[in-house]
Amino acid sequence: MIEPRCVTRVLGRAALVWLAWSCFAGVADSDERVYGSWTLKSSRSGDFPPPNAGDQQTCLVVADFDGDSILDFAVGERTRAPAVVWYRWTGTTWERRVIEAGALRPEAGGVAADLDGDGDADLILGQDASGPEMWWWENPRPHFEMPWKRRLIKVDGGRKHHDQTFGDFTGDGRPELLSWNQGAKSLLMLSPPDDPHVETPWPARVIDRWRDGPELEGFPSQPVDVDGDGVSDIVGGGRWLRYRGDDAFDCEIIDDRMRFTQCAAGQLVAGGRPEIVFSPGDTDGEARWYEFDGRGWQGHSLGDVVHGHTCEIADLDRDGNLDILIGEMGSPGAGDQARIMVWLGDGRGGFRKEIVRTGQGIHEGRLADVNGDGRLDILVKPYHHNAPLMEILQNGGYSRAE
Numbered sequence: 001m002i003e004p005r006c007v008t009r010v011l012g013r014a015a016l017v018w019l020a021w022s023c024f025a026g027v028a029d030s031d032e033r034v035y036g037s038w039t040l041k042s043s044r045s046g047d048f049p050p051p052n053a054g055d056q057q058t059c060l061v062v063a064d065f066d067g068d069s070i071l072d073f074a075v076g077e078r079t080r081a082p083a084v085v086w087y088r089w090t091g092t093t094w095e096r097r098v099i100e101a102g103a104l105r106p107e108a109g110g111v112a113a114d115l116d117g118d119g120d121a122d123l124i125l126g127q128d129a130s131g132p133e134m135w136w137w138e139n140p141r142p143h144f145e146m147p148w149k150r151r152l153i154k155v156d157g158g159r160k161h162h163d164q165t166f167g168d169f170t171g172d173g174r175p176e177l178l179s180w181n182q183g184a185k186s187l188l189m190l191s192p193p194d195d196p197h198v199e200t201p202w203p204a205r206v207i208d209r210w211r212d213g214p215e216l217e218g219f220p221s222q223p224v225d226v227d228g229d230g231v232s233d234i235v236g237g238g239r240w241l242r243y244r245g246d247d248a249f250d251c252e253i254i255d256d257r258m259r260f261t262q263c264a265a266g267q268l269v270a271g272g273r274p275e276i277v278f279s280p281g282d283t284d285g286e287a288r289w290y291e292f293d294g295r296g297w298q299g300h301s302l303g304d305v306v307h308g309h310t311c312e313i314a315d316l317d318r319d320g321n322l323d324i325l326i327g328e329m330g331s332p333g334a335g336d337q338a339r340i341m342v343w344l345g346d347g348r349g350g351f352r353k354e355i356v357r358t359g360q361g362i363h364e365g366r367l368a369d370v371n372g373d374g375r376l377d378i379l380v381k382p383y384h385h386n387a388p389l390m391e392i393l394q395n396g397g398y399s400r401a402e
Helices: 011-022
Strands: 033-035 038-042 057-063 072-077 084-089 094-100 111-113 122-126 134-138 147-155 164-167 176-181 188-189 205-207 235-236 237-247 250-254 260-265 275-280 284-292 297-306 310-315 321-326 339-347 351-358 366-368 377-380 390-394
Touching: 038 351, 057 111, 057 122, 057 205, 057 366, 111 164, 122 164, 147 188, 205 250, 235 260, 275 297, 275 310, 297 321, 297 351, 310 366, 321 377
Parallel strands: 260 310
Antiparallel strands: 033 038, 038 390, 057 072, 072 084, 084 094, 111 122, 122 134, 134 147, 164 176, 176 188, 188 205, 235 237, 237 250, 260 275, 275 284, 284 297, 310 321, 321 339, 339 351, 366 377, 377 390
């Protein structure tokens, strides 16, 4: 059995008072509340509008849609119109704009990429279990008074497309779109056509499939080169895949218990292969991080989570070492006891765990600097818990550990 290599922060008296307050005080009705190093901005208190009036907010995608070098974010919801909106920083708050004015059924996941080569980020989403479609929206920058035109990527085959990623996974210099297709029990690779404006489905092929057991889902926010050969590899569903040539991929199981998970990847321990984190996203269970020891993947516990549908790796405290963010969905899940947690890494496999907030579910949450101050903020999008709702935990800066 691999023993956990995680240490919980020793809290002083003042910190214990703050922790008890932050865990049980709930969400304030005032414009602003401070959670340790984090300041809450919320559509609930009128800081910016909610995505729409629906209560099934499925997807959250981060990109610089307006080209001002500050990251924006898009949110999709599947019961009401407008189905997809995006938010941009104005210098004082986040302005909401519409991408898809009608009703649509987007699934969790999504990715942004410049599909038509005009220098701006377009948006890709997949349909949920209601149908077999995938779509992309052409960014109209700088003419945001114009609608985002939606085009089809996939029109038939299996339903449900929970998670996408975009990158060059074959090393040929041409990027591909990957999507789990849960209804077909397969992993799809779709090739953008030379002219993506053509109203025809993209060429697609199955590069992996499963026959039974839990569904596979999840990709890191950014593609990662696991084996160091200079080509991005595929990570998700408790495994990773490398391109071996001749349109084929080799699949290596990291932990087959981690199929139904969200994941992240990065250099948590200096040297060697990047480490991988899996968090049970649509169920309860143990979140774990994995390091490669030259023979296989060794797992280390981060503790139990309840529908931990947010999993990210980034340097939150700006000490040069990567950290882990995991958040619980809330509904379904832990409800008002849902937690947002970080593990601050030391670059050697040791972590200091902190509970950033308790009381609000987070689903498909992301780490991104969305106000241009150089610090990574936490984008708190619930799926159903207290929706409609969008929140941002602004990073006020961590103090260096002694």
